[in-house]
Amino acid sequence: MNSNWRSVLFRHMALLVGTSLLLGLFTKAWGWSVALCLAAYLAWLLTGLLRLRHWLEHAEPDDEVPHASGLWEELYDRIHYQKRRSRQARDRLQAVINRAQKSTAALKDAVVMLDRDGNLEWWNPAARTLLGLTAPQDTGQAVTNLIRHPRFKDYFDRQNFHDPLELPSPINPQLQLQFFITLYGQSEHLMVVRDVTRLQLLEQMRKDFVANVSHELRTPLTVITGYLETLLDNVDQINPRWLRPMQQMQQQAGRMQNLLNDLLMLARLEATEYPSDNQPVAVDLLLLSIRADAQALSGERQHRISLEADPHLKLKGSESELRSAFSNLVFNAVKYTPDEGEIQIRWWGNEQGGHLSVQDSGIGIEPRHISRLTERFYRVDASRASDTGGTGLGLAIVKHVLLRHHGRLDVISTVGQGSTFTCHFPHNQLVQRNAPNSRD
Incomplete structure (x- = not known):
């Protein structure tokens, strides 16, 4: 309402009181006069409210505002x-929604909106092609009832969507x-x-190529390594100037053999989703054997390697x-820790x-490298990796x-420390052993 609504209300009240006094003066029934005037005023207000209600319910967007006066005119206009x-x-807002729906309809990727309980609310046409969703039959259905793969149900129930999930359609x-x-x-x-x-097919082609090439290279590399070992076993019969080149050839052949073994190992790991020989492993005994190998690898560098394992x-x-x-x-840890350094397992x-940690007092890793450490062939320092034979x-x-064992790797490192x-x-990968085994 405008700023003079108080004056309008004052005039209405003055008119009501004046009319009541005038009617009471003629009839001498002051109480009935006031009651009659109030009733008439209320009837006028009620009629205006009913008219307003009818207009609000039946008015079309292009209809004109009904004729009124006073407060009612102001109210209709507002x-x-x-x-x-x-x-x-x-x-x-509808135009924005229409544009959003048209843009998502043009996407080749499926877009599905779910409520907080995982029930379907809306999806674009690509969802019908990729997931088989149909309207209106599937509206309101739980998404886990329509995508029944166990891995999807587990993925959705865990509510941990940091990494994407890959499944067949x-x-x-x-x-x-x-x-x-x-x-x-x-x-x-x-x-x-x-x-x-298409990306998966390309990735599979890459894996097959690496596996096949690695497998095919093993035979000629074995022949070359065998002849080099034979020649070096008869070092007295070799021209001295050929000794060093042949030793370098043997060293590089060994590095290539290690590379092929690692490539084949990765190919085997990628070929299946879970180990076929899934049995409880005594980790303390396994680490005891690995510590002995690490101590042998350390040799004259005399690293202090300690082991603490729950038997x-x-x-x-x-x-x-x-x-x-x-x-x-x-x-x-042995390779990148200085001589006489400390390694804790x-x-x-x-x-x-369950947790396994390997802590060293080595050279450390800069933070910018940590996120890429598990990439294939990624090296923090190529020259240093060459020196260590990695x-x-x-x-x-x-x-x-x-x-493959539902685990994850965390890396904490400080340069120079x-x-x-x-x-x-996770807990479901662990088994408690009643009788502890002794170890050194």
């Missing part, structure tokens, strides 16, 4: 103005899909599904794969699960072994 603004805001097993889920609003879910079949705690998995992963961590369990695949093997590599395993 309501009409607010309705027009609301309609304009609604039209703008529920309507076409030949299609490989990648699921991204993001939480927004009041814990609603936005699920984006991408067809990565009651076993880890389910493949002993050969776990040996490969753990030994990579320990041997790396620990295996323990707590409420978060292949650049050790930590990639560690990563794949941990993934050393590094700590810690493997974490």
Whole structure:
């Protein structure tokens, strides 16, 4: 209302009182006069309210404002103005929604909106192609009832969507899909599904190529290594000037052999999702053997290697794969720790699960390198890796072994002070052993 609404109300009250006094003067019934005037005023107000209600219910957007006077005219104008603004805001919002729906409809990726309980609310046309969703039958259905793969149900129930999930399409097993889920609003879910079949085929081709080349190179490399060993065993019959080149050839052949072994190891790890020989492994005994090998590798460098392992705690998995992963961590500590440095190996369990840590007093790693350590052939310092004989695949093997055993790797390092590599395993991978085994 405008600023003179008080004066309008005052005039109405003055008119009501004046009319009541005038009617009472003629009738001498003052009380009935006031009551009659109030009733008439209320009837006028009620009639105006009913008229306003009828207009609000039946008015079309283009209808004119009904004729009124006084406060009613002001009220009609204000309501009409607010309705027009609301309609304009609604039209703008609807235009944005329409553009968003058209843009998502043009996407080749499926976009699915879920409520906080995981029930379907809306999806674009690509979701019908990739996931087989149909409207209106699937509206309101739980997404886990329509995508029934156990891994998807476990992924959705854990509510940990940091990493995407790859699964076959529920309507076409030949299609490989990648699921991204993001939480927004009041814990609603936005699920984006991408067809990565072509990328997976390319990745499989790469894996097959590496595996085949590595396998084919083993035979000629074995022949070359065998002849070099034979020649070097008869060093007295070799021209002295050929001795050093042949020793270097043997050294490089050994490095190549290690590289091929690591490549084949990675190929085997990627070929299956979980170790076939999944049995409880006595980690304390495994680490005892690895420590002995590390001590031999240290040799004259005289590293102090300590071991602290819970003898009651076993880890389910493949002993050969776990040996490969753990030994990579320990041997790396030996390689990159200065002479007479200290290396601590620990295996323990707590409420978060099982943990294996390898801590060294070595040269440390700069923070910018840590996130890329598990990439294939990634080296913090290529010249240093060449000196130590590394292949650049050790930590990639560690990563794949941990993934296959539902574990993860954490790295904490300070340049000049050393590094700590810690493997974490969930509770369902652990087995308690009643009778402890003795060890050194």
